[in-house]
Amino acid sequence: MKAAVCHKYGPPETVALEEVQKPTPRDDEVLIKIYATSLNLSDWEMLTGTPFYTRTTWGLFKSRFKILGSDVAGRVEAVGRKVTRFEPGDEVFGDIMGSFGGFAEYACAREGVLTLKPAKMTFEDVSVLPQAGVIALRGILDKGQLQAGQKVLINGAGGGSGTFAVQLAKSFGAEVTAVDNTEKQDFMRSNGADHVVDYTKEDFTKNGRRYDLILDLVAHRSLFDNRRALAPSGTYLLVGGSAKRLYQALVLGPIISMFGSKKMSLLIVNPKQNDNVRLLELVESGSIVPIIDRRYPLSGVPDALRHVGEGHALGKVVVTM
Ligand SMILES: NC(=O)c1ccc[n+]([C@@H]2O[C@H](COP(=O)([O-])OP(=O)(O)OC[C@H]3O[C@@H](n4cnc5c(N)ncnc54)[C@H](OP(=O)(O)O)[C@@H]3O)[C@@H](O)[C@H]2O)c1
Structure with a gap:
């Protein structure tokens, strides 16, 4: 599969499109064919290794994760044998911070952080929520x-x-x-x-x-x-x-x-405390409205990271696959 890969901390140019092995889900994970991944400042922090305290979590000299991107939306392609809530074909979204891998054609995620996508919302719109x-x-x-x-x-x-x-x-x-x-x-x-x-x-x-x-x-x-x-x-x-x-x-x-x-x-948020359903309710009631500033293809991940990291994004930025 194709993925935007970075091998060391550095500027957006450190990220390059590469052919990598498609991940295999563990027993409690699902494999997702990704359609949209939104960016967060945490992606920029992991790319650059700044502020320095982020390195105490992700790795002192190089990050444990080569593929960034955590707010994913896509279709379940396969499920591990202990997964009970999802099956192949389900449309899902969630925050996979902790394992990352969203700037790719496929990623694995624990079922607990995922939620079914409402049919009336697009993959892009749900990807900006988590x-x-x-x-x-x-x-x-x-x-x-x-x-x-x-x-x-x-x-x-x-x-x-x-x-x-x-x-x-x-x-x-x-x-x-x-x-x-x-x-x-x-x-x-x-x-x-x-x-x-x-x-x-x-x-x-x-x-x-x-x-x-x-x-x-x-x-x-x-x-x-x-x-x-x-x-x-x-x-x-x-x-x-x-x-x-x-x-x-x-x-x-x-x-x-x-x-x-x-x-x-x-204020520390933990993706394991999945609040996606509450967020969908807030969208439904009109209390929050997804605002997407720009969309980039997978090959445009370096530009997308630069747009967010340099503070130009008005709302959210999404990479579509
Ligand atoms: N506590 C947790 O559990 C947790 C979890 C995930 C993320 N986070 C944090 O959540 C924060 C928000 O992330 P986000 O994705 O919403 O970021 P974002 O989309 O990049 O937005 C941050 C905004 O702050 C602006 N900014 C920078 N310096 C500023 C200053 N001195 N005063 C006022 N505004 C300033 C930026 O613009 P300019 O840079 O151009 O000025 C940018 O518009 C990040 O700090 C991230 O590390 C925390």
Whole structure:
């Protein structure tokens, strides 16, 4: 089969289309013929090996995974002998982070992370949901517990997870401030944000405004700066960002939360806690709408990675097979 393969950490040019062996499903896995795989910033992080903490998970000098891509959608071609929920021919989607392999014609996945695709949705549309959707779902509703009328700020709001987070917060009646780079300001407004901030020109922690919830998708400011921007009893959730900010939230977050009414912590999502059905319900109710910026063929994976990694994507980017 054909796959976009990278043998070492590096720039998008490190990735090349190669002929590789088709994977064989283990007993608890299904083999999927992939039709669409959406990109996440985590693909870029695995490609480049930055922030450095990602290497503690994926490999210090080279990644354990040669084929990136985790949000897949396709048709089941074969099933392992212990698989009970799917059979060949089923149309499925899910986040296979942990094994990766989505930028290829076929990939294997544990049945637990997969969900049946509704007939009325396209493979492309369901492929954009799992990782970005679940970050928004947990950040805004489950852990964020955002209420109607509250003020939320989403940092990195023009990317994949941010686009869903803005939509979700608006649909639950919040007042939304969206922060991202200059070229994403109009897009964030059109996606429903009440206020937009260009992070290249303004520091949202220094303008005197206060928020009930800050969802920080790309943390670069200190925990103390973010604390200042929280309303009394406000919550700060760090999803991703620099290693320094991540460790700060890990160590200092619980201490700050213990003393005082403001809560600060990391938000970690685990693909094994499959929330795809809840995401489909949110699509059905109109609370979230997949927005696909660009589509690339399998041979275009390097360009797709560059488009996302350099921060140009307005919503999601999809590779179609
Ligand atoms: N915690 C977990 O379990 C978990 C799991 C998976 C992924 N993640 C994290 O989730 C995050 C979001 O991923 P995604 O796929 O939605 O990313 P994405 O689509 O690339 O969006 C990120 C956006 O943030 C912008 N940005 C970069 N630096 C910024 C800054 N200083 N201030 C404001 N905006 C900034 C980017 O644009 P520019 O770069 O051009 O400025 C881009 O528009 C990533 O950090 C990823 O590591 C966390």
